[in-house]
Amino acid sequence: MDLEKQPQQPVAPADPAPAGIRASDADRDRIADILREAMAEGRLTAEEHAERVDLVYRAKTLGELEPLVRDLPVQDTSARRSSPAYGFDAEAPSGPAENLVAVFSSSTRRGRWRVGGRTNAFAVFGSVEIDLTEALFGQRLTVINATSIFGSVEIKVPENISLRGSGTGIFGNFEVDTLESADPEAPVVVVNGYSVLGSVEAKPKRGKLIANLHKQLRKHLGH
Secondary structure, three states, X not given: OOHHHOOOOOOOXXXXXXXXXXXXXXXXXXXXXXXXXXXXXXXXXXXXXXXXXXXXXXXXXXXXXXXXXXXXXXXXXXXXXXXXXXXXXXXXXXOOOEEEEEEOOEEEEOOOOEXXXXXXXXXXXXXXXXXXXXXXXXXXXXXXXXXXXOOEEEEEEOOOOEEEEEEEEEOOEEEEXXXXXXXXXXOEEEEEEEEEOOEEEEEXXXXXXXXXXXXXXXXXXXX
């Protein structure tokens, strides 16, 4: 058989990921980053951005996420995501994020609860309250991504941990009362985000301390 006379079969392109695949937290964060860039560039109004971000964190599949950015240019967010937050790259939080969403409503997280490595707080004409004063920290670094549009996100922490933040207020308020613990092994809470005609506030709650801080951290880290 003369192989040179045989017509070459075209190679079928790889099929894109099926729309029915369940979306991960990383998928939702990637879409939220694209929407944030689009609003900053004036491609979306604050109302359009709020509506789409709400749908992002409610989406269950990739097929629900794709239409939210179909009319927007895709930005390369890999460089931004790969940069360490405050030099804690080796301790970057992993695992699924907890999402607290308040749209014309309120959402509260307080009391004795185990804090995950990452929490997304999103308020539109509503309020989100995160009280960490009685929480159990299972890792040293906790990152809270806070977005407030015509709403408020309030974060309270114990006085003997470290609190840091980075964000922007657009006709609104973004305020983080920086706090450095005397214990070098104390938990670190980093608050990132922005507010549009709203407020994001993070501050220590006077008189609230984590008792036996070093012992508790070692216990929950399994040491």
